[in-house]
Each structure stands twice: as C-alpha cells, then as structure tokens.
Amino acid sequence: MTTTPKIGEWRAMGRAVGLVARTGRGWFVATVVLMSVSGLGMAAALLLGQRAVKRVTDSQAPQGDWLLWLLIGGVVVLAGVIAFSQLAATGFHRLLAERVMYAWNERVLQTAALTEIWEFERPEFHDRIRRARQGGGASIGISMAVPQLLAGLIASTGLLTALAITAPVLLPVVIASGVPLLLAGRANSREMYSFNFGNTPNDRERFALEGVLSSRDQSAEVRVFGMQGFLLHRWRELYEERIAGLTQLVVAFTRRSSIAAIGVALTLIVAVITLGWLLTTHRITMVTAAAAAVTTLMLGSQVQRIASSIADLRESAQQVADVELTTALTRQAAPKLPPAGPLRHLRADRVTFRYPAAASNALDGIDFSIEAGEMIAIVGINGSGKTTLAKLLCGLYEPASGSITWNGRPVEQVDLLGQVGAIFQTFNRYWFTATENIAAGAIAAGEVPSQSAVRRAAMDAGAHNLISELPHGYDTRLTVELDGGADLSLGQWQRIAIARVLYRDPSLVVLDEPTASLDAHAEADLFATLEKLRQGRTFIIISHRFSTVRTADRIVVMDAGRIIEQGAHHELMALDGRYAEMYAVQARSYQDTPPVSRDRTEAESRPGTLTGP
Numbered sequence: 001m002t003t004t005p006k007i008g009e010w011r012a013m014g015r016a017v018g019l020v021a022r023t024g025r026g027w028f029v030a031t032v033v034l035m036s037v038s039g040l041g042m043a044a045a046l047l048l049g050q051r052a053v054k055r056v057t058d059s060q061a062p063q064g065d066w067l068l069w070l071l072i073g074g075v076v077v078l079a080g081v082i083a084f085s086q087l088a089a090t091g092f093h094r095l096l097a098e099r100v101m102y103a104w105n106e107r108v109l110q111t112a113a114l115t116e117i118w119e120f121e122r123p124e125f126h127d128r129i130r131r132a133r134q135g136g137g138a139s140i141g142i143s144m145a146v147p148q149l150l151a152g153l154i155a156s157t158g159l160l161t162a163l164a165i166t167a168p169v170l171l172p173v174v175i176a177s178g179v180p181l182l183l184a185g186r187a188n189s190r191e192m193y194s195f196n197f198g199n200t201p202n203d204r205e206r207f208a209l210e211g212v213l214s215s216r217d218q219s220a221e222v223r224v225f226g227m228q229g230f231l232l233h234r235w236r237e238l239y240e241e242r243i244a245g246l247t248q249l250v251v252a253f254t255r256r257s258s259i260a261a262i263g264v265a266l267t268l269i270v271a272v273i274t275l276g277w278l279l280t281t282h283r284i285t286m287v288t289a290a291a292a293a294v295t296t297l298m299l300g301s302q303v304q305r306i307a308s309s310i311a312d313l314r315e316s317a318q319q320v321a322d323v324e325l326t327t328a329l330t331r332q333a334a335p336k337l338p339p340a341g342p343l344r345h346l347r348a349d350r351v352t353f354r355y356p357a358a359a360s361n362a363l364d365g366i367d368f369s370i371e372a373g374e375m376i377a378i379v380g381i382n383g384s385g386k387t388t389l390a391k392l393l394c395g396l397y398e399p400a401s402g403s404i405t406w407n408g409r410p411v412e413q414v415d416l417l418g419q420v421g422a423i424f425q426t427f428n429r430y431w432f433t434a435t436e437n438i439a440a441g442a443i444a445a446g447e448v449p450s451q452s453a454v455r456r457a458a459m460d461a462g463a464h465n466l467i468s469e470l471p472h473g474y475d476t477r478l479t480v481e482l483d484g485g486a487d488l489s490l491g492q493w494q495r496i497a498i499a500r501v502l503y504r505d506p507s508l509v510v511l512d513e514p515t516a517s518l519d520a521h522a523e524a525d526l527f528a529t530l531e532k533l534r535q536g537r538t539f540i541i542i543s544h545r546f547s548t549v550r551t552a553d554r555i556v557v558m559d560a561g562r563i564i565e566q567g568a569h570h571e572l573m574a575l576d577g578r579y580a581e582m583y584a585v586q587a588r589s590y591q592d593t594p595p596v597s598r599d600r601t602e603a604e605s606r607p608g609t610l611t612g613p
C-alpha cells in the first residue's frame with residue numbers, strides 16, 4: 001500500500017518546468033526564443049522609436065538625416081519580426097502542448113499499468129489517477145505557462161533595461177506593481193488545486209455516468225429500464241454541484257483580484273506622479289517621459305503575464321508532482337523477482353485476507369494444498385470467497401496473515417508470469433484480431449504468435465469454427481465499433497478467453513466460472529479437452545455447475561471465507577454435508593417437478609445461492 005507524500009510548491013514547479021523542457025526540447029527552446037524575440041523586440045522598438053522622435057524634434061532638417069531613416073527602418077523591421085515571432089510561437093506552442101500532453105498521459109498510463117493490483121481496490125488510488133488524468137489538461141497550461149514565464153522574464157529584462165536608460169527612478173515602482181498580483185495568484189492557485197482535489201470523487205462519478213450513457217455494452221439495459229433521463233439527471237446534478245463550487249471560488253478569486261488590481265493601480269499612480277515630478281523639475285524631456293510611460297505600461301503587462309504564468313504553473317505543478325511521486329513509488333514497488341518455475345506444489349497456510357473497503361474478512365484461516373497435476377474445483381454460495389482465494393493463489397493479492405507458497409517459496413517473492421494462466425468472470429475483450437486476442441500474452445512478451453498454436457488453442461477451446469466464419473477469419477478485429485470488425489456472443493467470447501489461457505500453456509490454470517456462458521455441448525467438449533491437457537498441468541476451476549465440478553480430483557467447499565469441506569465427489573456425497581445438500585438442490589432443478597417449497601424458502605432466505613446449471 002502506498003501513500004502520496006506532498007512536495008513543496010517551488011520544487012513542484014521546478015518539476016513541471018523540467019517536464020516541459022525535457023518533453024519537446026526543440027519546440028520548447030523555439031517557443032521561448034520566439035516569445036522572447038517578440039518581447040525584446042518591443043523593448044528595442046520602443047528605444048529606437050524614442051530616439052527617432054528625439055531626432056525629429058532636435059533636427060533642423062530631419063528629411064536629410066540618414067540616422068533618423070535608419071532608426072525608422074529599424075522600427076519597421078522590428079514590427080515585422082515581432083508579428084512573425086508571435087504567429088510562429090502560437091504554432092510551435094501547439095506542438096509543444098501536444099507533446100507535453102502525450103508525455104503526461106504516457107506517464108499516467110505507465111503508472112496505472114505498474115501499480116500493484118491491490119491499489120485498485122482503494123478509492124484513493126482512483127481519485128489520484130483521475131486527478132492525474134485531468135492533469136492532462138493542466139499539462140497544456142504548463143506547456144503555455146513555462147515558455148510564457150521565461151519569455152516574460154526575458155522581455156521584462158529588456159524593458160527594465162530600457163526603463164533604466166530612460167527613467168531609472170521608476171524601476172522600484174514597476175517591480176512593486178507585481179507583488180499584489182503574485183500574492184493573489186498564489187492564493188488563487190492554491191484554492192483551485194484544493195477545489196479540484198476535493199471534487200475528484202464527484203468528477204469520477206460524473207465520468208462513470210458518461211461512460212454508462214455512451215457505452216455500447218450498457219446501452220441495451222439502460223433502454224430496457226428507461227434509465228436515460230434518470231442518469232442524465234444525476235449527471236446534471238453532479239455537474240451543477242461542481243459549477244456551484246467553482247462559482248464560489250471565482251467570486252473569491254474576483255474579490256482577491258480586485259484588491260490586487262487596486263494595488264497595481266496605486267503603484268501606477270505613484271509612477272505617474274514620479275514622471276510628473278521628473279518633467280516639472282526638468283530632469284527628463286517630454287519625449288523621454290512619453291517613452292518611459294509606454295515602457296512602464298508594457299512592463300506592467302509583462303509583470304502581469306509573469307504573475308499569471310506563475311499562478312498557472314503553481315496550480316498544475318502539484319499534479320505533476322503527484323504523478324511523478326506515484327510513478328517513483330510504483331517503480332520501487334516492483335522489484336525484479338526470480339522466475340517461479342513450473343508448479344510442483346502450492347500451499348496456503350492459515351491465510352486471512354480482507355479487502356480495504358470491507359468490514360469483515362473475505363478469507364479466514366484457509367489451509368489448503370495442491371499438488372502438480374491435480375484438478376481442483378472450488379464451490380460455494382455467492383460471496384463465499386472463491387474468486388478471492390483464486391486471486392491469492394495466483395499471487396495477485398498478498399494475504400493479511402498466513403502465507404501462500406509456490407514450490408515452498410512465498411508467491412510474492414517469485415515471478416509467476418508465464419506459469420499462471422487465469423480467466424476471471426470479467427475477462428478482457430480486446431479490440432484486437434482473433435489471433436491477437438488468443439496470443440495476447442505471447443505478443444505482450446515480444447513473441448511472434450504461432451498460427452498453428454493459435455489454431456490448436458482455438459480448437460481445444462471450441463472457438464475454431466466460430467472464428468473461421470468471421471469475415472476475415474483469424475484476422476478479424478473482435479469489435480463492431482471498428483470498421484470491418486465483428487462482435488461475438490458472451491459464450492463465444494468465453495471460448496476465446498479460454499483459448500487465450502490454453503495458448504499460454506501455463507503450469508497452473510485457473511478458470512473462474514469458465515462454463516457460465518457455454519452451451520451444454522461446449523461445456524462437455526471443454527472438459528474433455530481439459531482432461532486431455534492435464535498432463536503436467538494443474539487446474540483450479542471455480543464453478544456453480546455441479547456437472548462440471550463432479551469430475552474434479554478434489555472439490556473444495558467454501559462458506560463465509562472458510563473451507564468447510566473438501567474431498568472427491570463421492571466422498572463429499574457420502575459425508576452428506578453442505579456439498580451434498582447443494583448438489584441435491586441443483587439436481588432437483590433438472591427434474592421435471594419443481595423444488596419443494598422448503599428448499600425454495602431456504603434458498604431465498606440466504607444472501608446468495610448457487611445459480612442454476
């Protein structure tokens with residue numbers, strides 16, 4: 001489990017600058033140069049303009065003054081350069097922003113991909129990832145703020161130099177005008193960040209609703225239950241809540257910014273009074289006073305630009321820091337482990353486990369062992385802990401107490417990749433071709449899929465015929481949301497998922513409800529295949545179908561996170577305990593006569609019951 005420490009504002013801003021500079025070095029430098037050229041060009045044009053006006057007023061015959069024409073020419077060239085650099089900077093900035101967004105999203109997705117699966121059980125993790133993803137928008141702000149800040153600083157240096165030449169006494173006044181803006185910007189950005197931070201659960205719920213409303217998979221149920229209006233209403237409520245919070249924030253920002261603006265106005269009044277005093281005491285000429293006034297105004301706008309860039313940067317920098325720290329923690333949490341090697345025996349010793357959000361243990365004192373080559377079935381009513389146990393045996397979660405060992409070594413200390421093949425109830429349906437869906441693990445490991453092995457896995461899983469009938473056979477993309485693609489029924493998808501496990505050829509195969517969506521023929525064929533594949537392989541099968549379960553070497557019966565019975569089918573039937581009772585309930589449902597009312601009442605009174613075959 002990880003917690004995200006906070007880092008200081010200035011360090012966070014440093015990281016944000018580093019991110020932008022690293023991401024698109026060439027574009028970054030070009031944008032800063034162009035922005036600076038435009039800022040410095042303005043300062044230079046001002047100085048040249050002031051000199052030109054002075055020569056016109058001082059000269060007897062200005063039309064013959066070649067230096068005057070040179071100065072005017074310089075101003076015209078500078079005007080062209082300024083216009084070009086502003087236009088080019090806009091285009092370059094667009095590319096820079098896209099690159100920063102790309103790098104940011106890549107970082108966020110890498111973080112999500114490397115995070116321990118345990119973190120996915122915690123709302124805090126989802127809040128953090130949501131904020132990080134929202135930060136993709138902030139990355140555009142950063143990519144704008146950083147060059148603007150640097151260009152603002154460079155341009156201000158030029159303008160300050162110009163002012164130092166024309167009216168140095170105004171320098172402290174102009175610099176002071178930035179202070180109220182900086183203070184207001186700092187407070188505003190802090191409040192904005194904490195608003196976004198606190199609003200993350202609202203945002204997540206809103207995005208989840210957007211997903212439901214726009215998803216193909218969910219569109220049928222939404223319509224059958226007439227949920228559209230209600231879901232939209234809930235979405236609007238959440239959005240209104242956000243906007244109400246934002247409105248309060250903006251009112252506070254406006255109040256604060258007004259006070260800061262009064263501060264800026266006061267410093268400008270001081271500047272005007274100072275200029276008037278310089279003029280009336282003949283310390284400067286009218287022309288110099290005019291140039292100084294324009295320089296002061298331009299400097300004022302540069303100072304505002306710097307202050308708002310710092311505020312933008314500060315607001316998004318904390319998100320950069322959040323992501324960077326999370327990434328760093330994730331990397332630390334994934335050391336290279338030695339390969340586990342093919343399974344010889346798997347043991348669970350007094351294992352307890354509790355989900356972070358749960359009030360009680362999902363597993364409680366599990367003692368259990370499997371030898372290579374065994375076929376184990378796990379049964380039990382809904383919520384009894386079957387999937388959780390399977391996930392722990394696959395090394396996905398660590399026990400809270402007790403241990404799980406693979407060939408005598410704790411599972412968390414060995415690399416099980418390639419040794420475990422599992423499909424869970426919510427197996428993945430990738431928008432890949434049928435071949436890629438089956439050979440997904442091998443492709444991910446950088447291997448070129450073997451067509452013959454893909455076909456063999458598909459045949460063993462009963463998927464070959466259905467794939468052959470697709471428009472492009474094994475090369476068909478398995479989604480109708482892409483042109484030329486095709487979709488499959490749930491049972492057909494389940495066969496593809498089983499083929500994915502078989503292609504992997506692992507030493508431990510975990511199938512969580514593998515036949516839930518299979519028809520009777522497919523189920524019988526699958527089990528005949530599994531029998532054939534047993535050589536050197538260990539199977540753990542979770543199922544509610546007793547027709548599936550009874551052929552297993554050993555059946556483990558779970559109830560409320562505990563193993564209450566285990567043995568072969570005939571042993572458990574002879575025991576006449578929970579297994580025998582559940583078996584009888586299901587066997588009765590196959591008969592023509594409906595179950596007796598006592599059983600129905602019993603079944604209905606339980607929180608969860610075995611589903612029908």
Ligand SMILES: Nc1ncnc2c1ncn2[C@@H]1O[C@H](COP(=O)(O)OP(=O)(O)OP(=O)(O)O)[C@@H](O)[C@H]1O
Nearest residue numbers: 121355357358362381382383384385386387388389
């Ligand atoms: N992510 C979770 N957070 C909190 N509690 C959970 C979570 N997942 C499962 N549980 C709880 O843990 C217990 C065991 O769940 P598990 O999914 O292992 O049951 P199961 O026997 O596989 O059920 P089913 O037959 O419905 O698939 C249940 O009480 C369930 O509510």
